[in-house]
Amino acid sequence: MTESVTAVECVDLTYRFGEHRAVDGVSLAVRPGEVFGLLGPNGAGKTTAIRLIVTLLPVQQGAVRVFGVDVRRDPLRARRMLGYVPQQLSADPALTGLENVALFARLYDVPRRERRRRVAEVLDKVGLAPHAGRLAATYSGGMVRRLELAQALVNRPRLLVLDEPTIGLDPVARDEVWDHIGGLVATEGTTVLVTTHYMEEADQHCDRVALMHLGRLRATGTPGELRAAEGEGATLEDVFRRWAGTHLGAETGEDFRAIRSTRRAASGRG
Template sequence: MTRRTDHGTGATGTADPTGTAAAIECTDLAYRFGETRAVDGVDFTVEPGEVFGLLGPNGAGKTTAIRAITTLLPVPAGMIRVFGHDVARERMPVRRLLGYVPQQLSADGSLTGRENVGLFAKVYDVPRRERRPRVDEALAAVGLTDAADRLVSTYSGGMVRRLELAQALVSAPRLLILDEPTIGLDPIARTSVWARLTDVRRATGMTVLVTTHYMDEADQYCDRVALMHLGRIRALGTPAQLKEELRELRRHTGAAASGTATLEDVFRHHAGSGLDDDHAGGGFRDVRSTRRTASRLG
């Protein structure tokens, strides 16, 4: 799948004339919902072409951070840059660079796969003359060409998630943001989604920011991960680095350890303590939304 280079003058602009800016740069990112500080001074950088995993328990602040990066939540100028563009001052240029697959389902079951992707091509303002070939290309990239003219209500859960990936890819984004893209899927469907995503990345060099609760996915597919807990980054590095740091910590503290550390062990170490009823699992709406998504994909 090819990448567009003509996202409009606002998307390329002068913010990154040399093409060397970070894909995402968050500086002291903070966001409140009333008295609740959902994100509390987060700093991280995602390099172009990287697959970056944002991990953490429900209620850690991951989705809030993503919504701020995608311009869906307002933040002060200077907190977030996407390929050199300040999301507070250059919302439309930033949006032209993004593809976004939210945790909640975005496909319409009463439309065909082709119609769904075509609708997103219009939303992303793909030029009319390019829409048909771009829709076909996006569907082919996720392996849905043969099912393109079926109603989405007949799709399996894995096919629906791949369709949503096609919806996000139809604009040929430089940055793809995925919020729990495989939630509710069986292992075979999860592998299928990631296989298609990996193929697209290899073909385009696209940058990916993903949240997931599946540590095996993060370990296998992410170049680096940041682990959030209670609105803050608790650990950041490659999966191999974080596992090695935990092994060294265990060795120096004399903690008993059998075998090698896993990324799930790292997750438990940084986020397993301090979880209580006030923070763990997110709020009622988060739980309801997650269960609805999982049940519809099951």
């Protein structure tokens, strides 16, 4: 089924921390059922933009609509349609996988009689059913990410918003996370808005991307369009480097404790 309403629409969105414009006149439209990547280096403004979209920061200037709902006017209605996986850890290491997801089912107000089934369903969807009874503290970094995905999915969101979903993961775990994201789009028609600074991943897994630098969108298009405009043989990294004048690094595989410190450092909370 084709939906005509835009999944996420930002119109001249601006957000200031004091005098500093973290997001500066951003306009973008995410289409229903696409995987849209917001790309940029640390400090580009990606997380701030995402937080505005998921209603965790108040819109100061401009507008955000999620499936036509103005998040400033009706944040509760907007929230009901979205699932959000923040960059910071949202899984509790002292709970089992199942308990973590059950907690989110309660937070999202999933009807009591449906909770057990929904929790089992999403754990199965992310491949964690066999490990549901284990403490999250014993999970690998990739399993933690998939658990967080399950937490966000228990609400059956139309829009899934992921902030750096593969940061700190090894290449195999990263592929697994992307496989699950791709599966969701294919089976449920979920719209995905994702931030990343891994250009190769964006190239491979996003339908369209927007490059963000110093609070502004510098280029938007399919990865193929952006590469072609840059010149023959160009990579998305080349496109990005031209706009940002910087290069983006790689990460190695990590476990729960290491990923916590990586994500803390990545979010500036040291």
